[in-house]
Amino acid sequence: MxxxxxxxxxxxxxxxxxxxxxPGRKRGPNFKMMLQNKEMQAALGSGVMMLAAWGVSGSYEFLSILLYIAAYTIGGWSKAKEGVATLVKERDLDVNLLMIAAAVGAATIGYWNEGAMLIFIFALSGALESYTTERSHKDISSLISLKxxxxxxxxxxxxxxxxxxxxxxxxxxxxxxxxxxxxxxxxxxxxxxxxxxxxxxxxxxxxxxxxxxxxxxxxxxxxxxxxxxxxxxxxxxxxxIIKLVEEAQSEVPASQRFIEKFEGIYAKFIVVITLLIIGALPLLFGWTFGDSFYKACVFLVVASPCALVASIMPVMLSSISSSARRGLLFKGGAHVENMAKTAVVAFDKTGTLTRGVPEVTDLYPAEGYDEMQLLAVSAAIESQSMHPLAEAIVNKARISGAEILEADEVQSITGWGLEGSVNGVKWSIGKTERFDQGEVDSFWVHTRASLEQEGKTVSVIMQGDDIAGIIAMRDTVRPQAAAAVKRLQQLGVKVAMLTGDRQGTADVIAEETGVDFVYAELLPQQKVEQVRKLRETYGHVVMVGDGVNDAPALAAATVGMGMGMSGSGTAIEVSDVVLMNDNIEEIAWSIKQSRRAARVVKQNIVFAISVITLLIAGNFLTEVALPFGVIGHEGSTILVILNGLRLLK
CATH class of the missing domain: 2.70.150.10 (Calcium-transporting ATPase, cytoplasmic transduction domain A)
Known part of the structure; x- marks a missing residue:
């Protein structure tokens, strides 16, 4: 110093x-950011070319075709590259290649405008999905620009x-x-x-x-x-935090992994059916090649799983983005999906439900002494110690306005406390073990017992050999702890408290916060075992902790949530979600938001499958025009993406 x-x-x-x-920070969705997206610029450019080509068609046919080619190239170039890359590197088909094939097929039989419309809407839906990803990344990694x-x-x-x-x-x-x-x-x-x-x-x-x-x-x-x-x-x-940002989008939800696997199989199936339509209809029903090729193009468009593929990740990324703005940093969409299934939230006690720092709660002066005097001399002696209880006394003296005096000859008494001289008078402060020897007034014994039942640590303040008073300290409950527990219970979630502290102290904190289950005197490995038992009994468990000793339990839970402000580096690294502002009331919101995301995903999947089924049936049972197929299929893709973007609010 x-x-x-x-x-x-x-x-x-x-x-x-x-x-x-x-540098400043930008928050909230905005059209300027959307327009700065390169894919969105390409999609809009494609749309302008399409309209221009349609406007001059009939009068300037050659110019119209050139403009259509420009529309195809501008809107479809990046998607074509992605599709070819997937085909070459992974030897697999994807939606991108199917859409480009359908558009080119439409152009070869004279349906230039329909093909251009398909490219435009497909590029637009891709740009919206890309914007969602970019927006999510910006909401989290805008922190990096502030380094x-x-x-x-x-x-x-x-x-x-x-x-x-x-x-x-x-x-x-x-x-x-x-x-x-x-x-x-x-x-x-x-x-x-x-x-x-x-x-x-x-x-x-x-x-x-x-x-x-x-x-x-x-x-x-x-x-x-x-x-x-x-x-x-x-x-x-x-x-x-920056390290977490780098990991934030690496986790893919199980549902998305299934959809991606399904997409490859389904795309091959669509190609086979398309080839059969082209070859079988002329042979079986005497159709012309042009008619069967047109029917195949419509089928290729309406049967492609674009909307289904876009049903999940935009929703998850939007949820991650909105959570980041509230101080909740998800390391990936998989954890949003798991959070939605939460049945139990298990809290570590110290530093999570409580502040993690002891505070003076009670001070009982003996006759002839007053509180300010005892705070002043206690702080004078304890100011020379780094023990958390000593810091609590010094902080209490400062807050109360007591004058912190100078102490001389301060020394530690091993296993008991401290002693020193203040203004020439000998003072000491330490454990109350002498109360157990029957040498003190029963008032002090009963008062100590009452305070300890409340989970408090009691020290005695002595002037010479006389008891000047007793002072009690306790790790106090966070102001929002009870409200946080109640909000979780209102969602139908059980709340447990896991702690290494003694049972009496744990019971007091449990009563103040209203948790459903209390597990005390647990070693780190026992916390892990308890988390596993809760998973076996109730299902998905979220573990909330801040210390190194919580890391094993955080890893064992379905979702581990670390405290960002007060948490250890180990706890933050092991956790799946980081509560950056340490506001545990946000946990209930995160579960509610994750459940909302799960509902939106279900809505999207049901809607996407329904539209694909209806369009395929319509194509075989009636005459579905290619423009209608394009609008129906790609329109449904845009709708599921926009439905996911609602979570950005």
Whole structure:
């Protein structure tokens, strides 16, 4: 600390240019972004060429054909490349090749406009699907664009502009108003409101002052902040998020894998039937080659599984995108699908349902003493300890406005507590074990027993050999914990709490939060076993945890959900979903949103299959015109994609 003070007090000059452009963030769907999509530009270009060709047809036939060829090329080039690549590399057929074949087939028998319409609508549906993917990726990976490149480091009496990657724990940096935090750290001096939306999704800035943590990639408000770096760049929360972004679309839902496998088989079937129609109808019914070829083209269009293929991933990507804006980072669509099936949510206790940091809850002074006096002397002694209980007492003294005095000759008493001298008077604070020896007033014994039944840790404060009071501390329940549990139960989801803490403490927290099941005194492996039992009994289980000891249980659950703000790196890496703002109330929303996504997928699949079936039947039983087949089939594809885009709201 003295070293930091020295560096802070001797700043004389700034090396380099501290000004840095601050990128903004865009949220919400917008047409500008859609129009910037290259596939959308190609689709619209194809449509313009088609309309122009249709406009001059009859008057300038040769020009009309040239414009139609341009429409085919602009709209179908990328899809044709994809189809050929699939055929060459994977020796398989896909929808792209079927659609291009149908369009070219229509042109060969003079139906240029119908073929161009097919290309245009097919390109448009592909562009919408591509936009969904791009939009989902942007909503998550917009964080990457906020990665700070430089920092103002205070060293040897100067402020020097250095690369953010060069910062190491212990460095002191200055973050000016309106600049991005270049590293995770703790505020050494200053006060400001920090916009953490890039990390947590919080809509309003959070006030930060001395001692508070800040994260790389968040935006400083109007106050200058001096920050002590606590993490290297590669270990920051921001870097962990970027790693998750890279994994975010690698997981494909089981339903999508089935559809993709089905698509290859089905495409071959469609080609065989199309060839049979071309060859059999002239032989069996005396049709002309032109009529049978036309019927085959219509069949090729209406039977292709475009809408079915597009039924799932746009929905999943839209759900991932909307979740990211609320601070829920899914690592892939497979986890959205699994989240929808949740039957039980299992919470770790410490740091998840509770804050994970002990707080002073009760203070009972003996006769002749008052609370402020006891807080002052206790904080004076405990300020020289790094124990979490000691920090809780010091924080309570600061919040209460008690003067933290100077303590001398502070020393640790092994297995008991601390003692020291304050204003020449000997004070000590530690365990209440002497209460068990029958040498104290029964009031203290009964009060301690009552506090411990509430899951609190009790310490005695002594002046010399006299009891001056007792102080109780406990890891307090998160303010939103009870509401989060209730919301889950309203969805029909059971809520369990898994903890390594003792049964008494667990029961108190369970009563306050209203969980359905309590499992206490569990080792990490026992948490895994309990998660497996819950899966066997109830079905799909979501495990929510923040610590290294939760990692095995997170991996064993159907969906592991890590706490992004307070969670360990291991917990975040193992989890399938990261709750970036640590707001556990969002878990119920994520389940509800995932169930909504599952319903939309079912709607899309039923609708797609129904349209394909009706169009195929119509083609064989009646005369279905190629334009109607194009509009019916490709229109259904666009509709299922738009249905999925509703989840972007």
């Amino acid at each position: 003295d070293a930091i003070n020295k560096r802070l007090n001797t700043v004389t000059q700034v090396k380099g240019n501290s000004a840095a452009p601050q 700070p490149e430089t920092a103002l480091r205070i060293d040897n009496g100067t402020m020097e502009l250095v690369a953010a990657d060069e910062l190491v724990p212990g460095d002191l940096i200055l973050v000016k108003p309106g600049e991005l935090m270049p590293s995770d750290g703790r505020i050494y001096k200053g006060y400001s409101a920090v916009n953490q939306s890039s990390i947590t999704g919080e809509s309003t800035p959070v006030e930060k002052t001395t001692g508070d943590e800040v994260f790389a990639g968040t935006m400083n408000g109007e106050g200058a902040l001096y920050i002590e770096v606590t993490q290297r760049a590669e270990n920051s929360l921001f870097s962990k």
